[in-house]
Amino acid sequence: EKYSIVNKDTCIACGACAATAPDLFDYDDEGLAFTLLDQNTGNAAVPDELLEDLVDAYEGCPTESICLSDEPFNGQVVNQ
Numbered sequence: 001e002k003y004s005i006v007n008k009d010t011c012i013a014c015g016a017c018a019a020t021a022p023d024l025f026d027y028d029d030e031g032l033a034f035t036l037l038d039q040n041t042g043n044a045a046v047p048d049e050l051l052e053d054l055v056d057a058y059e060g061c062p063t064e065s066i067c068l069s070d071e072p073f074n075g076q077v078v079n080q
């Protein structure tokens with residue numbers, strides 16, 4: 001299983017991730033990204049059919065703000 005959380009401290013609101021993976025990411029009022037599945041707690045396993053989008057967004061983020069893990073994040077950003 002894959003889990004994802006956005007590091008909002010390093011996100012620069014570039015807007016790439018939700019364009020790449022609209023089912024996984026959205027932007028808050030400041031344009032900072034968050035995970036749609038779990039409101040950026042990183043606790044929801046990403047469905048298999050969205051894993052390709054997830055990896056594309058992960059690789060496309062210019063500030064490496066999208067964190068991936070095999071374990072839930074419990075709201076704690078862990079940089080890879």
Ligand code: F3S
Binds near residue numbers: 011016031
């Ligand atoms: Fe932010 Fe990276 Fe998305 S900078 S808006 S998390 S592509």
